[in-house]
Amino acid sequence: MGPARALLSAALAALLLSGCRESREGLALGYLVNVTHGQALVGVEEGRFAEALGATPFTARQFGSGPAAMEALLAGELDMAYVGAAPAIVAHVRSGGRVRVLSGAVSGGAVLVARSARRPEELSGKKVAAPQIGNTQDVALRHWLLERGVRAEVFPLASSEILGLFARGHLEAAWVPEPWGARLVHEAGGRILVDERELWPEGRFPATVLVVTEEALEERPAEVAAVLRAHEALTERWRREPVEFAREVNTAFSELTGKKLSEEVLRDAFSRMEPTADPMASALEEMERRLVELKYLPRSDLSRLVARR
Numbered sequence: 001m002g003p004a005r006a007l008l009s010a011a012l013a014a015l016l017l018s019g020c021r022e023s024r025e026g027l028a029l030g031y032l033v034n035v036t037h038g039q040a041l042v043g044v045e046e047g048r049f050a051e052a053l054g055a056t057p058f059t060a061r062q063f064g065s066g067p068a069a070m071e072a073l074l075a076g077e078l079d080m081a082y083v084g085a086a087p088a089i090v091a092h093v094r095s096g097g098r099v100r101v102l103s104g105a106v107s108g109g110a111v112l113v114a115r116s117a118r119r120p121e122e123l124s125g126k127k128v129a130a131p132q133i134g135n136t137q138d139v140a141l142r143h144w145l146l147e148r149g150v151r152a153e154v155f156p157l158a159s160s161e162i163l164g165l166f167a168r169g170h171l172e173a174a175w176v177p178e179p180w181g182a183r184l185v186h187e188a189g190g191r192i193l194v195d196e197r198e199l200w201p202e203g204r205f206p207a208t209v210l211v212v213t214e215e216a217l218e219e220r221p222a223e224v225a226a227v228l229r230a231h232e233a234l235t236e237r238w239r240r241e242p243v244e245f246a247r248e249v250n251t252a253f254s255e256l257t258g259k260k261l262s263e264e265v266l267r268d269a270f271s272r273m274e275p276t277a278d279p280m281a282s283a284l285e286e287m288e289r290r291l292v293e294l295k296y297l298p299r300s301d302l303s304r305l306v307a308r309r
Contacts, residue, residue: 039106039238042249045248065131085208093288093300098214103209103210108204108274110175123152130155131156138154152173159176167189181272195272246270
């Protein structure tokens with residue numbers, strides 16, 4: 001077992017042994033403060049989920065990474081979450097199917113940005129980063145390096161740390177979600193070496209999905225359905241009015257981070273994303289194959305990963 005898989009397995013095993021569903025009312029939703037979680041950012045900021053739930057209490061929590069959000073989900077602190085495909089699959093497998101993918105959210109929106117490298121082999125022996133061990137960009141980066149036989153030093157770092165270290169010349173490259181890819185380019189002098197869309201059939205892959213616990217599906221189906229309807233309405237709104245929706249995402253992003261993205265960064269980041277309710281089951285299967293290849297997971301049955309509606 002590699003060190004990355006060992007760390008991931010230990011954390012999830014501890015959760016499964018000690019975690020239990022909290023005694024609380026209402027529905028709790030988790031998400032990351034990335035524009036790849038645009039429906040969550042706008043839906044929480046504008047009160048769309050709370051409105052959809054009516055009298056049912058609603059709470060929302062922000063997380064720094066997908067694996068951290070899945071820890072909270074498995075510990076019973078959340079009922080639903082927006083998360084990357086890789087943490088969703090890991091949580092599904094490690095929990096014995098307690099975590100299910102309810103809907104797709106975003107396709108695209110992840111890039112490998114480099115300072116000086118123009119070819120894969122130029123990353124050999126260099127310091128590169130991804131947001132956290134086991135997150136979707138970490139899997140993409142390690143798979144890409146493995147396929148090309150490139151040995152680089154991979155560091156798991158928060159996206160904000162990646163930006164600072166990259167700008168100071170301490171990292172050669174980073175595989176990150178938006179808006180961090182656009183920020184590395186426009187604020188830190190980086191250049192896109194790989195747009196992840198180029199590596200998937202038809203340029204589509206599940207950057208973000210909406211997941212739900214088995215308990216929530218069984219115990220509160222009406223509330224789950226209400227959140228799903230709000231999510232689908234936000235997804236359609238993004239599709240119909242992409243420029244206005246991007247600005248609304250930026251407003252929510254700035255409320256949470258204290259920094260509004262420039263129009264240049266916002267436009268660039270959103271040019272690489274597509275809103276979708278399609279969970280892209282075949283791409284999830286490919287993601288699981290990569291997780292197995294990287295020794296994050298054993299080969300598993302994913303037949304129940306995507307929840308039937």
